[in-house]
Amino acid sequence: MSHGNIHSRPPRFGEWLLRSFCSYDYLSTALWDMEEIYHNNIEIKGKARAQWLYTKEALGVVYHLYFKGKSQYSINSIAMLKNNIIVSLRNLRKHKGNSFVNILGLSSALVIFLLTLAYTSYEFSYDTHHDRSEDIYRVYKSLNTIDDPEYRDSGTPAPLANTLKSEFPQIIGAARAMSYRKILMEANSEKFIEPIVHPVDPDIFKIFSFEPVSGNLDEFLNEPFTVALSETVALKYFNTIDVVGETITFNGQLPMKVSGVFKDMPENSHFKMEVMVQLESVMQAFEQNMTLWDNNPFYTYIRIEPGTDAEYLESQLPAIRAKYANDPLDADGQSTTYFLQPFTDVHFDQKVLGSLGTPVDGKRLNMFIIIAGIILGMACINYINLATARSIVRMKEVGIRKVIGAKRSNIVLQLLMESGLLVFLSLFLAVVITGLVLPALANFVDRPLTLKFQQLNLWVFIIALGLVITLVSGIYPAFVTTNFQPINALYGRGIVGKKGGGIVRNFLVVFQFAASFVLIIGALILGGQLSYIDNKDTGYSRDKIVVLSTRDDAVDDRLDEYMEEIRKVSGVSTVATSWSLPTNVTSNTQANWTGISDAERLPMYMVGVTHDFFDLYDIEVIEGRSFDKEIRTDRKSILLNETAVRKLGWENPIGREMITQSGIKSTVIGVVKDFHIKSLREEIEPLQIILSGNYATLAVKIEADLYETLVRIEEVYDSFSPVYPFEYRLFEDIYDRAYEQDKKTSKLSLWLTLITIVIACLGLYGLATHKVERKTKELGVRKILGAGTGSILGLLAKDFTKLLLLAFLVAGPVAYYIMNEWLDGFAYHIEIGAMTFVISLLLMVLVAAITIGYRTYSAAVSNPVNALRDD
């Protein structure tokens, strides 16, 4: 904050105040003098205090010159304004019930709106800090070998980036990137486990905007075995940022020279690079073949010349693929197709698999905005309804004003003033509540959300929002209220023969109810589906299974010994490794055997496991046998799942010969019961299981006290790997994470439903108020003629029942359609039953009955004399 004070601008808000209020001759004076004081204050008291003092002074100047001074600007409108405010406040206080209802509705809707805004604006700000980010694209691919038109994946081959760059002059920069998790880095003879390290090409600095802190950006990562660090990491490793030329050992084996330090990337980047190592040299060290076109471990990002036609570029990619990758275009197209995707869309695209960072569902964000807007709209509608209803009561007041000689515009202004007061009170309340709730929401969505109160444009937005809402919801009632002959008003005749508003009003209430219905039904179905997922038999057990992380080569080298040691730990019942967890089998291949026809080459998933895998996860072998430690030939054996057998159409699978991915002829020895190899959103795919010592996960089943046993396992682990910390995850947690998004949606939808119901009730309250106000006289007459309280309540409830049923008829199909769409995303889901609708209807009827009953009961039991006194 220290530099740049000389040119620091005073707070804009203060200037704006001055410019908008001050008469010309003193405006410039004030501006000049205050700027000087401001700069003096910065020197003495620091920037923040100087800013505050400036604003305070500005307020003072405006107060003295505009409100108190005798300038030509202090006109009567100020006095009028004062009077209006006083009257408005008086009205607010006088009708506590109405004001409360309005403020409650508006502020809760505004809280939802502001929270949604805080969240979505943060998400939409992702990746916007790079210069000309619209010229940055990511290359992704789709594979035609996988029998799924929706399949897209972010992995691209090694030669792609450079090929594109040499083929197309309009590509300024092309870089590959990868990410390694939990890499051991040694600097200054200290060891650090770096959570994520990115091997990248030096072009990355041409594509994205990085700010160098030390070193020259052009020289970052230009030489082999160099590394670039973010400021934070540099400080962590060396306690200084002046580290160019220092050495860091990567992964305990490769010494690397620091070639530069860059400013930390903002949190809202879809990848946040902290440590970058030169990709080419690391790959060489790992003996990775960098010429293969069908090995896809890399991300590819490109930057194009401004104004380049990206669509044309994309259309050229198949030709490139044909030319270099020997993948000619035949009848059914190439095996792989490349696409360009605008870089700023990456964060919102969950369809492309394996992206860097954690993409969010862009559609869902838009949905939130729409819902928040609808809720806000509903709250405004409620206000309109209530205010219009009150217009009947206020006719006398307005009539008297008119007779005294108020112009219509004065009264409209006065009424708008009242709306404004109410709206801004609600807004103030909403901002306070939002400020309180936001940390919880930030925690919930796992984003650093803040309302930037120090930023002027937030305030401008909030004030503008207030004004817009005031106008939207205030203007109609104001005109209705003032639109009559004063003489009628003073006679006490209501608005005679004006039925036009009724249809609109009823429509609005039906709309609100329908929205509430949709949300209630939606919430019920969401909850139902989630509990179904929780309780569904996935075909494997998750209980008491712990997944251990072994990142250390020292452990890998002695894996058998390590597993043996863990087995000896008391409390451990089974240990097994596999290529992946049963929840998420990713490796895919094709069915293959000698003499297979093309039609039979159906896609298959594949997982390599060790002997105890089936035991550990309780996966049932329903035919044949599982792998046996005593039988040496089991290295050439295969198990299939039921789906694979069914899709292959084999009667007796046991003993059939298949050829695995690595070309080994193997015999099918057994069939396992189907288990869900992906999330419940997807069908169970055909699966081959082979015996393999390669592994990605090591799982342990624990039959004693979990944490005591884990402590004992940790002791074993530490004796094998003194460097890397012991890490474990509960399988249950990993499983839950797959449905975390849905669980969050369910929680959110519960809140939204609640608020919507509240607002719909307030709308109903408004409608009931309106009815009661209009029928005061009628009710009075009926009572005098002997109608009981019950019959009067019935009379009032009759209309509402109609509206409620109508809303239900509208909402039912809509909710059914929307929820069916959502459920269709799951291959295994509940059916929407009639019960759901019945429950939602009962709930709404109950809520409506309470609301209307509350409002009309007082009218029904009131003394009819009061009602008829007017005439």
Next chain:
Amino acid sequence: MKKLTLGAFEEMVLLTVGVLQDNAYGVTIKAELEANMKKNISLGALYAALQRLEEKKWVNSRVGGITEERGGRRKQYFDITKEGVKALNEVRAMRNELFDRLPANKIKWLDI
């Protein structure tokens, strides 16, 4: 014609403008006043007073030239006018007259 009056704060401002001679503008007047009155003066109040003084023709204002230190900003200087000095004199004379009429023992007591 209504006699123009000089308020206490206005008097202080007018005096300060006189004292500062050619260097009287918002910032300096404020600083001088604050030094003498030992309290914070809001610029708004100061301008209001200056505005009233100007209306009564007791100060003149002129826009000063560009200076280095204000980064090319101009400033509005105030000068006390003849009438301004006269008004100060009148107030002072009135005050002195009243002061002279204070009983001697009161003055003694006041001097402690």
